[in-house]
Amino acid sequence: MNNLRSNAVSRRGFVRGLAAMGFCACGDRVFAGVGDGVLLRFGVVSDVHVRLAPGGRALEAGYDTDTLEKTFAWYRDQGVDAVVIAGDMADTGLVGELKAVADAWFRVFPNDRAPDGRKVERVFVFGNHDVFGLKRGNAVFADEEVLRREAIDADPKKAWDMCFHEEWRQYSVKQVKGFSFFCSHWQPGVWCNGIAEAACTGCGDAFRGLMEKCDPSKPFFYVQHPHPRGTVYGKGAWGIDDGSATRLLSRFPQAVAFSGHSHEPLTNEQSIWRGAFTSVATGSLRYLCSNSIWANLYTKGYENGRCNYYLPGVKRSDRPSYTSKYDAPKTMPNETTCPDIRVGQLVSVYEDRIVLAKREFLSGLEIGEDWVVELPARERSFAVLGAAARPAEFPADAKLSVARKTATTRGMEKDGFKVPREKVAALKLDFPAATIGGQVEEYEIAAEGRNGGRGFVRICAIGGMYPRKHGKFAKDVSAVVPLASLPEGAATVTVTPLDSYGNRGRSLSAAIPAAAAAS
Numbered sequence: 001m002n003n004l005r006s007n008a009v010s011r012r013g014f015v016r017g018l019a020a021m022g023f024c025a026c027g028d029r030v031f032a033g034v035g036d037g038v039l040l041r042f043g044v045v046s047d048v049h050v051r052l053a054p055g056g057r058a059l060e061a062g063y064d065t066d067t068l069e070k071t072f073a074w075y076r077d078q079g080v081d082a083v084v085i086a087g088d089m090a091d092t093g094l095v096g097e098l099k100a101v102a103d104a105w106f107r108v109f110p111n112d113r114a115p116d117g118r119k120v121e122r123v124f125v126f127g128n129h130d131v132f133g134l135k136r137g138n139a140v141f142a143d144e145e146v147l148r149r150e151a152i153d154a155d156p157k158k159a160w161d162m163c164f165h166e167e168w169r170q171y172s173v174k175q176v177k178g179f180s181f182f183c184s185h186w187q188p189g190v191w192c193n194g195i196a197e198a199a200c201t202g203c204g205d206a207f208r209g210l211m212e213k214c215d216p217s218k219p220f221f222y223v224q225h226p227h228p229r230g231t232v233y234g235k236g237a238w239g240i241d242d243g244s245a246t247r248l249l250s251r252f253p254q255a256v257a258f259s260g261h262s263h264e265p266l267t268n269e270q271s272i273w274r275g276a277f278t279s280v281a282t283g284s285l286r287y288l289c290s291n292s293i294w295a296n297l298y299t300k301g302y303e304n305g306r307c308n309y310y311l312p313g314v315k316r317s318d319r320p321s322y323t324s325k326y327d328a329p330k331t332m333p334n335e336t337t338c339p340d341i342r343v344g345q346l347v348s349v350y351e352d353r354i355v356l357a358k359r360e361f362l363s364g365l366e367i368g369e370d371w372v373v374e375l376p377a378r379e380r381s382f383a384v385l386g387a388a389a390r391p392a393e394f395p396a397d398a399k400l401s402v403a404r405k406t407a408t409t410r411g412m413e414k415d416g417f418k419v420p421r422e423k424v425a426a427l428k429l430d431f432p433a434a435t436i437g438g439q440v441e442e443y444e445i446a447a448e449g450r451n452g453g454r455g456f457v458r459i460c461a462i463g464g465m466y467p468r469k470h471g472k473f474a475k476d477v478s479a480v481v482p483l484a485s486l487p488e489g490a491a492t493v494t495v496t497p498l499d500s501y502g503n504r505g506r507s508l509s510a511a512i513p514a515a516a517a518a519s
Contacts, residue, residue: 038348040177042082042123043075044356045344046225046260047284049129050100051091052140056150063091065104067285067342071361072108078346080120082176086260086282087127087186087225092136094150095159102163121176122164126185127225127260128192128199131156153188171206179349180214182207184224184245197226197241197261204248211252219354219375222249222257231257231279233270234382238262250276253377256354263287265465266343266358266367267439268500269389274380278373280356283343290441290460330410331426331480332459339462339472343367351375365467368439386501392440392464393497393505394432400495400508401430404515407480425483427493431508433463434497435474440464441500445479447512449487457485461497 051063059065075083083105090097106112109120129136133151141147152159160168174181184206186199203224214220226241227233228249239261249255255277263284264271271281346357352375358367407426434440441464446456459479466473486493493512497505 037350039351040082040179040347040349041078041080042084042176042347043071043078043080043344044084044086044258044280044282044347045071045285046086046258046282047088047127047263047286048085048101049088049091049284049286050097052094052096052100054140056094056096056140059097059100063286065100067361068101069104069108071285071342071344072105074359074361075346076108076114076120079114080346081118082121082123082174082181084181084221084223084258084282085122085124086223086258087125088129088260088284089124089127090130090133090152091286092140093130093133093152094137094140095133095152095163096150098130098152098159099163105164121174121181122166123174123176123181123183123221123223124164125183125223125225126152126156126188128186128190128197131186131188131190132192156185156188171203173207173210179218180210180220182211182220182222184222186225194238195240196229197239199226200224200241201244204244208248211248211255214252214254216252216254217376219254219256219349219377220252222255224257224259226261227259227281228257228279231273231275232259232281233262233264233268237264249279252277254375256280256373258282260284263289265290265341266345267465267467268441269385269439270382270500272356272371272373273382274373274377276379278377280345280371282345283358285342285344285361287338288341288343288465289338290462290465331407331424331482339465341465360467360470363467363470365469367467382501386499386503389499389501389503390437391497391503391505392434392438392499393436394434394508395436398432398508400493400510402493402510402512403428404513405480407482409482427481427483427486427512429479429481429493429495430476431495432476433474434461434505435468437505438499438503439468440497440505442498443477443479444496444498444504445481445486445493446496447486447490447493450489453487455485455487455490457481458498 048068049063050065051060053060072083089101105122112120112122114120131153133153134147137147137151141150148154157168170185172183174183184200184203190199224245226239227237228245229240229243230246249257253276257277257279260282262281264281265288266283273279342361344359344361348355354373354375356371360367405426405428406423409422409424429445440461442458442461444456444458446454448454463473463475491512492509494507494509496507
C-alpha cells in the first residue's frame with residue numbers, strides 16, 4: 001500500500017465547462033440530462049438506520065423512512081438509473097426495519113421503475129447493523145424466540161428475498177446501462193471492530209476474475225460498507241476494512257469504490273481519495289458526526305468526539321477499544337458533535353469525467369463544490385491538494401472572549417467501566433465561526449505554560465459540517481474547556497481554525513482571567 005497516493009478532486013478548472021453543459025452553481029439546480037452527454041446517473045447514500053419501536057409494531061419516532069423516501073423521490077426526479085445504499089439500512093438488524101426500507105423504495109419506484117417506465121436498479125448492500133439483529137434486536141423484541149424469528153441474521157437470504165423480491169448473494173454484480181456494480185455485503189456473524197473490519201474478506205476471490213474482464217477505458221463501481229483500508233480519511237478513520245478491498249481494487253485504476261460506516265460529513269474533503277483507484281465515502285442519512293477524533297487518535301486532548309471518554313486513573317490496556325490514549329476531560333455535551341444532518345451524492349458519468357454532487361436532504365442545500373474525477377483517472381495526494389487549498393479563517397473583526405467557570409464533566413458508565421461526573425475548573429470561550437476561505441473542520445484551543453510547555457484540546461467544528469448556505473454554518477461557537485487540559489501557569493489562550501487537510505488559519509488570542517474572577 002506504500003505506493004498508493006491519496007487524492008480528493010475539486011471541480012476547479014471545470015466550472016465553465018459544466019456551466020455550458022447545463023449545470024448551475026446556485027439554488028436547487030437542474031442537472032444535465034442524458035441528452036447532455038450523461039452516460040449514467042445514480043444516487044448514493046448510506047447508513048439509513050431505520051428503527052422499530054419496542055414491540056415492533058411501528059417505526060420509532062425520528063427513525064422512520066420519511067427522509068429516505070424524500071431522498072428516493074429527489075433521485076427519481078433527477079433521472080437516475082440506479083440508487084446505491086452502502087449498508088446499515090436496519091438500525092437494530094430486524095426484518096421489519098429492512099421491509100420498511102423496501103416499502104419506501106417501492107412507493108417511489110413501483111416494480112423498480114420510474115414514472116417514465118425506465119428501470120431503476122437497486123444497488124443495496126448489508127452493513128454491520130443490518131446483520132446484528134441477534135445482538136441488538138432485543139431492544140425491540142425481548143422474547144428470544146421472537147427475536148430469532150425477526151432478526152435478519154437468522155436467515156439473511158430469506159429476509160432479503162422477501163423484502164426486495166430478488167435473490168440475496170454475499171457477492172453479486174449488477175449491470176446498469178453497460179456499467180458494472182460489484183456489491184459486497186457485510187458478512188453475517190462478523191462483529192464490528194471499527195478500525196479493522198474483516199467483514200468483506202474474500203471479496204478479492206469473488207470478484208477478481210470478473211473485474212479483469214471489465215473494459216479498462218470505462219469506470220466500474222464497487223460497493224461495501226467499511227472503507228477500503230488506506231484510502232478516505234487516512235489510517236485513523238473509523239470503519240476501515242482489513243485491506244482486502246484495497247488489494248483487489250489497486251489493480252484497476254478505473255475502479256470507483258463507495259463505502260459508508262464512518263458517518264463523516266461530506267464537507268470533509270478527505271471523503272474522496274484518488275490513488276491506485278478512486279475511493280468515495282458516502283456520508284450518512286442518520287447519525288452524521290465528526291469522527292475526526294479517529295484521525296487524531298494519538299493526538300493529545302480531543303474534547304467532543306462522540307466515541308471517546310475521559311477515563312482518569314484507568315490504564316490504556318484496561319480501557320474499552322473505543323477510547324484513545326490521550327482523552328481530554330469531557331465538559332461539552334455529546335450533542336455538540338452529532339447535529340441532525342443527512343447527506344448523499346448524485347453521481348453523473350460522462351465520457352471524460354465523473355461528477356459527484358453533494359446534497360443535504362433536510363435543508364435541500366448543496367454541499368460545496370462538486371467533486372470531479374477525470375477519466376482516465378488521475379492520482380492526486382491529500383498533501384498536494386492541501387497545499388493548494390485555502391485555509392479556513394475567522395472574519396477580520398473576530399474577537400475571542402474568555403471567562404473562568406466551574407463545569408461538570410460528562411462521566412461514563414459502559415462495558416463495566418464507570419467514570420463519575422465531577423466538577424472541574426474550566427474556561428468558557430466564545431468566538432465567531434470561521435466562515436472565510438475553506439470549510440472549517442475543527443478548532444484547536446491552545447495555551448503555553450510558565451516553562452514554555454504547550455497544551456491543547458481540539459473540538460469539532462459543528463457549523464463546519466453544514467452547507468455554507470445553511471444558517472447554522474455561521475453560528476457563533478461556545479466552548480467549555482477544563483483548565484486541566486491546558487498547562488499550569490498559562491496566561492493566554494488561542495483558538496485556531498483547521499480545515500480537513502490540517503491547514504491552519506489565523507489564530508485568535510485572549511488573556512485568561514485571574515482565578516478571582518471565577519463564577
